[in-house]
Amino acid sequence: MGVGLPDSPRLNREGPEPNIGIVHLGPGAFFRAFNAVYTDEAMQLEGGDWGIAAVSLRSPAARTQLEPQGGVFTSVTLAPEGLQPCVIGSIARTLVAPEDPGEVIATMADPKVKIVSLTITEKGYCTLPSSGALDLGHSDIAHDLLHPEQPRSAIGFIVSALDARRKSGCAGFTVLSCDNLPSNGSLARAIVLEFARQRDGALADWIESAVSFPATMVDRITPATTQDNIETLAEIAGYHDPACVFHEGFRQWVIEDDFADGRPAWESAGAQFVTSVEAHEMMKLRCLNGTHSTLAYLGYLAGYGTIADTVANPDFAALCEMLWREEITPTLEQPDGEDLPAYCASLLERYRNPSIQHMTWQIAMDGSQKLPQRLLGTIADNLKIGRDPKGLILAVAGWMRYVGGQDESGQPIDVRDPLAAALHKASDNAQTNAAKVAALLEFDNVFSGTLTENARFRTLVTQAYVDLVEMGAKAAVKEMTTA
Template sequence: MPPETTSHRLTRQGDAPRIGIVHLGPGAFFRAFNAVYTQEAMEAQGGDWGICAVSLRSPTARDHMQPQGGCFTSVTLAETGGSDRVIGSVSEVLVAPENPGQVIARMSDPNVQIVSLTITEKGYCHNPATGDLNLDHPDIKHDLSAIQTPRSAVGFIVAALLDRRRNNTAPFTVLTCDNLPANGALMRGVVLDFARALDPDLADWIGQTVRFPSTMVDRITPATTDNDIDALAQRAGYHDPACVVHESFRQWVIEDDFVQGRPNWDAAGAQFVANVDAHELMKLRCLNGTHSALAYLGYLGGYETISDTVADPAFAAFCTALWREEITPTVPRPQGEDLEDYCATLLARYRDTAIRHKTWQIAMDGSQKLPQRLLGTIRDNLASGHVPKGLCLAVAAWLRYVGGVDEKGNDIDVRDPLAERLKTISDQAEDDTAKVAALLSVAEVFDPELAQNPGFRTSVTEAYCALVQNGAQNTLRSLQS
């Protein structure tokens, strides 16, 4: 409940902007990132770029934002002091399961020129080890048989493109903003896989006319808590259950490849480039890779947040060593970036105690994240003749985490699409060595060539046994001695 000092709920002042973007996945990151950039772009140079935000599952975002006319508060956190700002770029919020036809109609509107996404890795219904669409995924099987009432993001995109082709309407640009390597190419691949299974002629049309630019997105966005909502109410005098908290830093790099128009996001600080691959690889490996490593090891070590974790000198030294010895040697330097400075800035961001980014939150959906964040870097190290023991330790920490029991014997609430299966595999193994071997055989996560690599298997097995025997903190310290 809002505190007694709150006199009213946040409300929109003035008219909502005309809709030009449909966004799938109106979670915290979208509100802290896409919506803020879009508002600033319209403030700087105008345009009809209001956003229709579509939830593919839960009505929570709609229930929180609709009474506020789509508005919400962007709360910037910093040790030196934060700031609050009302964001009004969201003009409409829909809940797809309640009326999928309404969502398809909105996406088919000729005024909509961009469909963007922040649906997390698992939302792409793909095999993380190969990038291919999983045609056996329950949502994909449903959508192929009932294209006018889809459940998946891929199904909605293809259904809307099918309508636009039938109506001779220009296609939209599909702009994915999730942390996946070559995310535009991946999105294009799963959309074409789906379309071919539905209608090969439609797939050809999509392949020839639709654009799927890749992007790199970066802003640390912890989950909003009741305390955050109450603190805002005390400061601002209104109740806003849709408020979002985030760090001050942000970076958006976008391939400038759009079918029709786009907002002037560059006026808000976005970088438009011909190819985003180098920036994306830098961020996935340097930030997301160490974030995941710190999340699993930090959680096992008893730390609640990333800032708590790197306050321990052993964890900070581990993170720095990962960058220096195992990660940056595999990352081509993007234009305009200094990798050493970039990593130093990352560590400063991790240390910001105003950003309470929980290790448990980052640890979610590891089966979808590891192939992109850690395993590619490991493969590159192995190919150069180097066994990356730090990254292998991070993989071992994930294997221990998905076993569902922490170092003190307490249950871990593992949130992962494969959680049940991983727990069963872990429980049924005869000993620790067999447990590692069995988990490395999960082909959705580990491709067989990597899983069978002797250096990788041995290093992960030794690290796992060390975690079981000595705990995360002692294992880290011994690694650095």
């Protein structure tokens, strides 16, 4: 079947669009496979005006895909028994922020909007990864402080919209972070307030009293949609949908129930509302995201294209089990309603699902932003009590080898990272393996002083890097799991 799929009609909405109650920043695949699905199900079950205005902060791709079909798209579950498509209608409007920033601000400032949610990835928060503080030197933040009517960053849009609401006498909204960051609600609150203080102290005070920032934990493996996926859906469903998303059946959304002005009945769709999400989010960040990143870097270096391919090697599966048992779960509190060993066992089964073609290269993106939350905090907690987390340190060495830009066969790696050029230069300019590690440890926006000043950490990560260079990833993982 050709790329244009001329014989398949375009998917289109049947019936009216829902009234908008949510603005979402970052309408990528995960949002469509997760937030939009929960919201669609909640409206079907309990009603309410919770349609979503989906705002892209950069690319017009989401609008190009969604607008011609009235905002509807297909959510496809990759189930063991086959594909399970479902048309989702919660997106009522799509906007591209750079084309008309004022329209985005006006949409967010509309008093009918109760929630502004985010899936903008770690780098979208414009923070210093090692500390989580707002990076006032970030080009987008500096621009937005000077040009509040034409913001570029999510933070700039949120604060400008809240300023408009304050001036019009409107209530605040809830800022709902749905990114894989520790204490994502507290982080969003801190950087919004800091940005607002840079503009106007009175505005910051109003936001502090009028806006809520609940933390969340989100979980659903969502590979990048391919042209083959789009064509497969056309074959089984009989329509063309370039906005479709493919994802695993499992999903989990844990949310602190602290909303400024109402919310959808997401619990009717299976969301868990709790007083504190901290233990759940740490479980997910360290158990799932930590091992995902480990498999991404070491698996890519070993020549594996997907997570399923990687854990099909029993040594890599054993590495995950060792990490969970010896290095990760000992650093965690038991979340309410969870069984940590059972949770980890279920993760390995999810990783092994051959229907989930989750690319190691995709997960490896933006590692400089992800390492502190996914790996480095766990390493620091282990070292603090005198335990050598050699498996997690091997993962960090894998990242260091990866950002050097050349794989084990000498082929170039397409490294996608905000610091890619600087990381590659630092590695390339160093003459020895030990010097390469030392140069990368100098990136204090990735590595905290707690780690770089720890002689044991420096020794272990240097040895792990040397092992990867001399033995290769497969042999290094095998040695780690059979030692």
